[in-house]
Amino acid sequence: MSKFPLWKYLLILGAVVISFLYTIPNFYGEVPAIQISSLRSSVIISDDTINAITQNLQKSGLNPTGEVFDGKTLKFKFTNTDIQLKARDLIQQTLGDNYVVALNLISATPDWMSNINASPMFLGLDLRGGVHFLLEVDMDAAVKKTMNKYVGDIRRDLRNNQIRYGSVAVDNDSSILIQLRDVVTVNQSIQQLSKDFPKLSTSIEGTNIRVTISQDEMQVIKEAAVKQNILTLHNRVNELGVAEPIIQQQGPDRIVVELPGVQDTARAKDILGRTATLEVRMVDDDATALSQAQSGNVPSNDQLLDEVNNDGSSSKILVKNDVELTGDNINDAQAGFDENGSPSVNISLDSTGAAIFKQVTGDNIGKRMAMVLVDHGKSQVVTAPVIRSQIGGGQVQISGAMSVQDANDVSLLLRSGSLAAPMNIIEERTVGPSLGEENITKGFHSVLWGFIAISIFMCIYYRVFGVISVISLGVNLLLLVAILSMLQATLTLPGIAAIALALGMAIDSNVLINERIREELRNGQKPHTAIESGYEHAWATILDSNITTLIAGLALLAFGSGPVKGFAVVHCLGILTSMFSAVLVSRGITGLLYANRRIKKLPI
């Protein structure tokens, strides 16, 4: 039997030591913590902020047991949840509205370990509890919304340049039709539009102009819609105060949102999916038009909407279709109270919005302006005041029949930005925290008892070589957990099942080797040669059989989604670690035991 080279021993030793180091954090458990992050990029968490919080906490006797700051989020650890809750309220008071203060659980790993990035595996929702949503963006609506925005922009552009037009309206899925009076205005408009909207292509149809949006531009609109929705979701989730949310794009039009630890799913769903936006539109005060509309004959330029009165009842109001200003031009929105003490939403517009608002109010003095809130897919007039004078500065207050909760929600939604398009929840998974803990215990027990059963059997059946197999199987488990922790992979229940299965399958390599050694002995080989040729012959078979298993694993990885993906990752990694441990580790131990000894009979 040839000597097992020293470098291989060092390799095994190195791998085991490192794995050990990275596996330990999983056993430290978690401590309650509070996670603080800034809501706006302009607000940063400075040393002063940290000192202020620490002093305040100490003053109230709520001593944190540790703090972690990574430049963006600040975390304080506490001994129990009671102190954690009190500290949250205190920190929220100290910091005000510009920060997200969320309850969280973080690993109790000592700081020196965290510094070398040794942290526990990330637990999936089925193990820690929380909500998972898969949202699908309504692309048709996104395109429609952009078309309407273009209609508004074109209209304003023509008006600003004193070009008189008949109408500007969406004609079909990808074009807008502008009706003009004569050839002169057509030429004027074409020139003006190609200057101001270089991305749109125009064509002349008699005295009309057709503005078309190219396929490429459509694609850009769709991609932008998904991006904008993700951004908005981020803002909204931050407002909800969720620690470690996941918001990712999946495929061309889907978004995954995972909120660990959230229990009130109804509110979470409501806030995420709402497409609240504000539209400023002019009121059609023509009394005959209103009565006609109420009898079912709505003028083509108008829309009949509900106006909610202060006493909660609603009356009909006729509003022009043209949208003067939308929620996209909002900088900030805060809930407050108006001079009569009823709840209001105070909006500050950005510079474009302020300019438009000034122009619209200046042009329409004496007329009524409707603040239309589009929420839950329904348009509703919140208030429709008469414009007394031109309003500059971009500060708008809307108040009407709203409860304090309404005002809070609406301002949250307006502040976090509007969704580029409505989204539908097409998949939801909610797991309660008790079920999560149950799943961890069950998964752990499956692995444990399976491992014990295999160990007992192997030790009896193959004696010393069985013990060697069990040790290498143990190293396999260690390596697998360590790699998963290093990669910060998300562990799910199917993932734990994959760990169990990986161990159950990994024993195959050891059995192959042991059987081969026995066979060589039976054929009359000397013990040392039997070990040697046993390992050698088994290797080709181990490689072949693991590769076929790996092919199946990769297919799962490529085509699986959700729980299957978690399974596949562990499955593939398990195959790789099992090859390492079965071949190198068990060979190494055999070498240690028998290389320098004369043996008459092998204990196998």
Place this chain on the structure above:
Amino acid sequence: MEFFKIKKDIPFMSYGRLTTSISLITFILAIFFLVTRGLHLSVEFTGGTLMEVQYSQAANVDEIRDDLSKIGLDQATVQTYGSSKNVMLRLPNKPGINTSTLSNQVFQELKQTAPDLQLKSVEYIGPQVGKDLINNGLMAILFVCIGIMLYLAIRFEWRFAVSAIIANMHDVVIILGFFAAFQWEFSLTVLAAILAVLGYSVNESVVVFDRIRENFRTIRGGTVPQVINNAITATMSRTIITHGCTEMMVLSMFFFGGPSLHYFALALTIGIVFGIYSSVLVASPLVMWLGVSRENLVKVKKRKEEAVV
């Protein structure tokens, strides 16, 4: 300790007709159940809402049904699982009902009769998702088959690739047949188990094939059935021990893993049992019938050299 001390090779190949008929009968039965009963697909595939709630006392299933039909959900299935306190509700997707808020509505309704009701989990899958999952599942199976066949064709020979894949697809169909016959719930994790088993039992065939190839090199003058019989007999001990160990792990999942891993472990168990059977008694006769010979595997290099000269 040693279970298998077999002195003489077992003439497996002469049982060929018997084993093939057994395979054929189980296969036809599996197809029969798949066609007549179909798979009991989980919510993940069909779309719909699955809720798990926990009562503080034993739940009254009939009362829950009444409560549900009050809010127009008379198609819901209500059943207890684990203990009489745990109830599982299955609500099909229905046009006109806002499914994304359905779970909240149901929970509020049930809470009226039992205020201390706990919501353990909700799973809602829209109709769009299910179709994607089925497509992806089929794609995965196709990918595995092609991948494995390519690998075996390169590493061994096309006859081995074809027999291995036929033997293993036969396992897959039989597992599906069991799920159809007993109407066990077929979920995504079961699909994962099937794919894992596919890779795993091909590995079983590979071990036998490896031995056949080796035997063609070492046993001079043996007939093809003799060579194959010897290969199977030599690897049999390893086959049983390995699968026994894997099965111990799977049983551990079956008994300790709770309801989520129940069918996963069941699919693996069937897969393992039929995997042994098919890779030994289906794949090997197939290889023989496809006409494998020494020349296919042990390449004669002399002719090549002559060609160069």
